[in-house]
Amino acid sequence: MTDHRASHPLRLQDIAAFDHEADVVIVGCGSSGASAAIAAADAGATVLILEAASAGGGTTALAGGLIYMGCGTPIQKACGFSDTPEAMYEYLIRASGTNADPERVRLYVDGSLAHYDWLLAQGMHFKPEYYPTKNTNTPGDECLIYTGNEACTGFAEHATPVPRGHKGQAMGEGGGSMLMEKLIASARAKGVRILCDTRAQTAIVDHTGAVVGLLARSEGRDIRIAARRAVVLCAGGFIMNTDMVSRHAPWLQNHTTLNGNPNDDGSGICIGLGAGGAAMNMNEGFVCLPFYPPANFVEAIMVDSHGQRFINEDVYHGRMGEAILKRYPERHYMIVDAGHMHDFNRPPLGGFRIIATGDTAEELETELGMPADTLAHTIALYNRHAREGRDPLFRKHTDYLRPLEPPYAACEVTPGSGAFFPVFTLGGLRARATGEVLTEDGQAVPGLFTAGRNSCGLPRSGAGYSSGMSIGDATFFGRLAGASAAGSPVRTMPDAR
Amino acid sequence: MTDHRASHPLRLQDIAAFDHEADVVIVGCGSSGASAAIAAADAGATVLILEAASAGGGTTALAGGLIYMGCGTPIQKACGFSDTPEAMYEYLIRASGTNADPERVRLYVDGSLAHYDWLLAQGMHFKPEYYPTKNTNTPGDECLIYTGNEACTGFAEHATPVPRGHKGQAMGEGGGSMLMEKLIASARAKGVRILCDTRAQTAIVDHTGAVVGLLARSEGRDIRIAARRAVVLCAGGFIMNTDMVSRHAPWLQNHTTLNGNPNDDGSGICIGLGAGGAAMNMNEGFVCLPFYPPANFVEAIMVDSHGQRFINEDVYHGRMGEAILKRYPERHYMIVDAGHMHDFNRPPLGGFRIIATGDTAEELETELGMPADTLAHTIALYNRHAREGRDPLFRKHTDYLRPLEPPYAACEVTPGSGAFFPVFTLGGLRARATGEVLTEDGQAVPGLFTAGRNSCGLPRSGAGYSSGMSIGDATFFGRLAGASAAGSPVRTMPDAR
Numbered sequence: 005m006t007d008h009r010a011s012h013p014l015r016l017q018d019i020a021a022f023d024h025e026a027d028v029v030i031v032g033c034g035s036s037g038a039s040a041a042i043a044a045a046d047a048g049a050t051v052l053i054l055e056a057a058s059a060g061g062g063t064t065a066l067a068g069g070l071i072y073m074g075c076g077t078p079i080q081k082a083c084g085f086s087d088t089p090e091a092m093y094e095y096l097i098r099a100s101g102t103n104a105d106p107e108r109v110r111l112y113v114d115g116s117l118a119h120y121d122w123l124l125a126q127g128m129h130f131k132p133e134y135y136p137t138k139n140t141n142t143p144g145d146e147c148l149i150y151t152g153n154e155a156c157t158g159f160a161e162h163a164t165p166v167p168r169g170h171k172g173q174a175m176g177e178g179g180g181s182m183l184m185e186k187l188i189a190s191a192r193a194k195g196v197r198i199l200c201d202t203r204a205q206t207a208i209v210d211h212t213g214a215v216v217g218l219l220a221r222s223e224g225r226d227i228r229i230a231a232r233r234a235v236v237l238c239a240g241g242f243i244m245n246t247d248m249v250s251r252h253a254p255w256l257q258n259h260t261t262l263n264g265n266p267n268d269d270g271s272g273i274c275i276g277l278g279a280g281g282a283a284m285n286m287n288e289g290f291v292c293l294p295f296y297p298p299a300n301f302v303e304a305i306m307v308d309s310h311g312q313r314f315i316n317e318d319v320y321h322g323r324m325g326e327a328i329l330k331r332y333p334e335r336h337y338m339i340v341d342a343g344h345m346h347d348f349n350r351p352p353l354g355g356f357r358i359i360a361t362g363d364t365a366e367e368l369e370t371e372l373g374m375p376a377d378t379l380a381h382t383i384a385l386y387n388r389h390a391r392e393g394r395d396p397l398f399r400k401h402t403d404y405l406r407p408l409e410p411p412y413a414a415c416e417v418t419p420g421s422g423a424f425f426p427v428f429t430l431g432g433l434r435a436r437a438t439g440e441v442l443t444e445d446g447q448a449v450p451g452l453f454t455a456g457r458n459s460c461g462l463p464r465s466g467a468g469y470s471s472g473m474s475i476g477d478a479t480f481f482g483r484l485a486g487a488s489a490a491g492s493p494v495r496t497m498p499d500a501r
Numbered sequence: 502m503t504d505h506r507a508s509h510p511l512r513l514q515d516i517a518a519f520d521h522e523a524d525v526v527i528v529g530c531g532s533s534g535a536s537a538a539i540a541a542a543d544a545g546a547t548v549l550i551l552e553a554a555s556a557g558g559g560t561t562a563l564a565g566g567l568i569y570m571g572c573g574t575p576i577q578k579a580c581g582f583s584d585t586p587e588a589m590y591e592y593l594i595r596a597s598g599t600n601a602d603p604e605r606v607r608l609y610v611d612g613s614l615a616h617y618d619w620l621l622a623q624g625m626h627f628k629p630e631y632y633p634t635k636n637t638n639t640p641g642d643e644c645l646i647y648t649g650n651e652a653c654t655g656f657a658e659h660a661t662p663v664p665r666g667h668k669g670q671a672m673g674e675g676g677g678s679m680l681m682e683k684l685i686a687s688a689r690a691k692g693v694r695i696l697c698d699t700r701a702q703t704a705i706v707d708h709t710g711a712v713v714g715l716l717a718r719s720e721g722r723d724i725r726i727a728a729r730r731a732v733v734l735c736a737g738g739f740i741m742n743t744d745m746v747s748r749h750a751p752w753l754q755n756h757t758t759l760n761g762n763p764n765d766d767g768s769g770i771c772i773g774l775g776a777g778g779a780a781m782n783m784n785e786g787f788v789c790l791p792f793y794p795p796a797n798f799v800e801a802i803m804v805d806s807h808g809q810r811f812i813n814e815d816v817y818h819g820r821m822g823e824a825i826l827k828r829y830p831e832r833h834y835m836i837v838d839a840g841h842m843h844d845f846n847r848p849p850l851g852g853f854r855i856i857a858t859g860d861t862a863e864e865l866e867t868e869l870g871m872p873a874d875t876l877a878h879t880i881a882l883y884n885r886h887a888r889e890g891r892d893p894l895f896r897k898h899t900d901y902l903r904p905l906e907p908p909y910a911a912c913e914v915t916p917g918s919g920a921f922f923p924v925f926t927l928g929g930l931r932a933r934a935t936g937e938v939l940t941e942d943g944q945a946v947p948g949l950f951t952a953g954r955n956s957c958g959l960p961r962s963g964a965g966y967s968s969g970m971s972i973g974d975a976t977f978f979g980r981l982a983g984a985s986a987a988g989s990p991v992r993t994m995p996d997a998r
Contacts, residue, residue: 009940009942009944010941010942011777011940011941011942011944012710012944102751102752102754102755103751213509247943248941251781251782251931252781254599254600255599257599258599270941273941274941274942277779277940277941278777278940278941278942280508280509280775282774282780283779283780283941284748284749284783285748286781286783286784287783287784287785288784310810310894310895312809313807375882375886375893375894377878377882378882378894381874381878381882385872385874385875385878389872396872397807397872397875398807434748443506443508443774443775444507444508444745444767444770444771444774444775444780445506445507445508445771445775446744447506447508447509
């Protein structure tokens with residue numbers, strides 16, 4: 005064995021023989037890789053998946069399993085919600101912010117109902133039940149829940165809010181593992197082979213620069229795999245690669261919890277870069293601060309060290325987490341009141357605790373070391389407006405507007421104070437929506453495709469992320485990449501050993 | 502002529518003959534390229550510079566010419582300032598924020614006095630005079646000025662503030678063109694050849710992946726240049742490449758003014774990526790909002806649409822510009838008072854204008870459409886503290902603290918409102934401090950070096966930028982890259998046509 009670096013692809017002319025071959029070779033058996041495999045097999049290709057772990061599943065199997073779908077799915081309709089392509093498109097464009105990719109959003113929206121049907125065809129089942137309370141997931145086996153900022157200021161004025169988070173019928177956080185079981189079973193039934201304990205190292209390229217295979221480490225030895233048509237990189241993001249995060253998204257390292265599986269180490273991104281692809285959106289990440297549940301914490305206010313509010317507190321936990329982490333090391337506090345006290349009978353999900361209390365706002369302000377007439381003014385102004393049923397400053401939804409009543413308390417939500425900030429990356433290989441990996445100057449790398457967090461896909465902004473966008477993106481664009489790969493021309497037909 | 506893309510290097514075996522050759526071939530004749538050329542020539546190398554424009558100079562020739570130097574330069578001493586390596590290091594690390602590269606900062610600090618001497622040796626002259634007023638540059642031919650956040654909260658507590666912006670002896674904004682005249686004259690005197698109207702297209706690589714030359718377009722035809730030892734990419738940043746900015750730093754496109762020369766098009770970055778290098782820090786940029794001069798605007802306060810302050814207003818214009826552009830499209834206002842009225846006799850540098858006035862703070866607040874007791878409270882609180890000579894909220898320096906007196910006025914400083922936001926990029930090729938271009942997995946690309954904005958260098962953060970950091974970085978690390986290139990092994994000795 006020699007040290008094979010992703011940045012140095014092997015040359016086809018130097019390969020004596022291949023150990024395996026398939027039309028389409030996929031790196032990674034998470035939700036993007038499994039979806040790509042199913043689509044490629046459906047298109048008639050022979051498919052081999054290389055999985056670094058001892059079993060497929062990837063990060064999706066560890067996730068709650070929400071999938072962002074809309075345009076009037078049967079579940080949305082059964083629960084009494086009316087959704088339109090216009091509303092879904094407008095929401096997703098705004099959620100992507102300045103990083104938006106309109107072509108990708110268009111495809112995702114227009115294909116959403118067909119994607120729902122495709123998931124059913126893979127064996128998924130969704131229970132037509134809506135969970136109406138603000139939460140990070142449905143606690144039982146309910147399917148439908150608001151998972152983003154749809155009903156919040158900045159979005160609701162532009163796109164009629166509807167819930168689009170869909171979880172397969174599983175209890176609590178079990179949606180992700182169930183989804184992966186279904187996808188892997190479907191792939192196997194279609195003849196897809198999965199080689200576990202096999203870690204892709206670098207690409208094999210022909211004299212034109214086209215990718216024609218992969219070198220991998222499998223159970224202690226180097227193996228060479230020929231991809232007659234194409235390679236699809238679906239190896240996940242890079243949140244577990246400290247070196248890459250420190251160079252590309254160092255802000256994600258400020259007292260956060262890495263949210264992923266150990267193989268989210270950027271190796272798929274590095275293989276793509278080594279083969280000539282470009283990366284983009286590498287600075288972006290999803291940041292969560294689960295300040296709810298319980299949902300009535302949304303009635304609290306969030307302030308900075310100046311005692312000033314800075315956000316409508318009814319936002320999705322990801323938008324809140326991003327705002328606070330981006331302002332690190334600025335200190336932040338959640339100001340709760342008498343009505344919240346019973347919520348501390350057990351530790352809130354967010355991991356924060358009460359650090360100051362006051363019978364009056366002035367007392368709380370003093371205990372927090374803030375100058376007089378700062379936090380006290382903020383609370384008085386908020387209460388005055390809340391009594392009138394409005395929040396003219398940040399336009400928090402009226403559902404969560406109520407005057408705060410003494411006694412007051414402050415929970416610190418600064419990163420590093422004990423608050424829980426799980427994070428993952430939203431940057432990856434630049435690719436067409438149909439999966440072709442692109443160079444910095446916009447050329448497709450022949451024979452190379454990507455999807456999921458290995459790519460820069462649909463979710464582009466921590467501030468605009470909604471739960472279900474990443475698995476939605478991985479399964480939807482995984483399918484497109486798999487189909488594109490299966491349709492690629494045959495480039496080489498080496499002997500398999 | 503065929504279409505040669507940076508992402509597809511040519512192979513040495515396909516090159517019949519070379520048109521030019523040199524030990525070290527440098528792309529770009531701005532301050533980094535010229536400095537690299539001088540250092541390479543001093544090390545005994547033959548040097549050829551390819552310059553896309555019709556004359557050397559690059560963006561430095563368009564700039565004010567400030568150079569960030571310290572540790573007790575003769576100018577600092579003559580002006581009565583005592584600086585230390587510890588203070589300079591601590592300041593630069595904090596200025597880089599979470600993106601800091603300690604090794605690069607260390608080298609830059611420890612070599613600062615020698616760099617000053619090196620600039621003298623190239624013919625530069627610095628006038629030992631300090632300009633004490635907050636400004637974007639020295640207005641006359643004074644040398645020394647504060648050009649960053651050295652004296653501001655967040656920095657001054659950790660590193661004794663001293664001015665480190667040094668401008669060569671030229672009037673006003675003439676420092677950059679003078680610097681380039683001196684550097685180019687010095688390079689020519691050392692035998693460096695400069696081929697103008699010559700645009701590098703892509704690298705030429707040997708069978709090991711080492712860079713051994715360049716393909717370029719020169720006066721309408723393709724030419725091939727052999728680099729016996731190394732190529733140094735000094736072609737500037739990518740602010741003029743709309744496509745690259747939209748992918749890597751889209752926030753820089755929100756109603757800003759592109760600050761650079763037309764050849765800051767990312768072509769040098771693309772050549773490096775095509776040859777296997779990685780890029781980093783691509784999301785970062787310098788943003789300026791020249792809200793001073795005149796300096797007494799620093800006595801104004803800046804507020805957002807909620808009437809809240811968000812920053813100590815004595816910060817460097819770049820830190821202010823970054824804070825406001827990052828919060829786009831949030832509206833922002835500079836609140837001025839009776840004492841500022843004469844400053845509007847001619848348009849301020851920042852391009853903003855008065856959009857609301859009030860005989861009282863309440864009147865101004867109403868005219869701006871803000872809820873009652875927001876801006877008025879902010880002004881009252883600021884004034885109360887300013888009368889006591891303190892700013893406990895944002896810790897603006899006491900030099901600029903005075904209570905605001907009615908009548909009041911608001912200038913809008915939102916991007917798109919007419920305010921002037923010049924921007925340039927701070928991302929580029931990943932490299933060692935000594936110039937070697939690195940792959941994503943940290944391997945040097947043999948024969949390839951970089952410096953200046955073509956690379957990810959010393960300045961890493963718009964929020965922590967100080968004027969003079971970019972030219973300081975380009976000249977200092979340009980020298981290191983040139984010396985490294987000259988010391989590279991000879992890799993090929995093809996016939997020159």
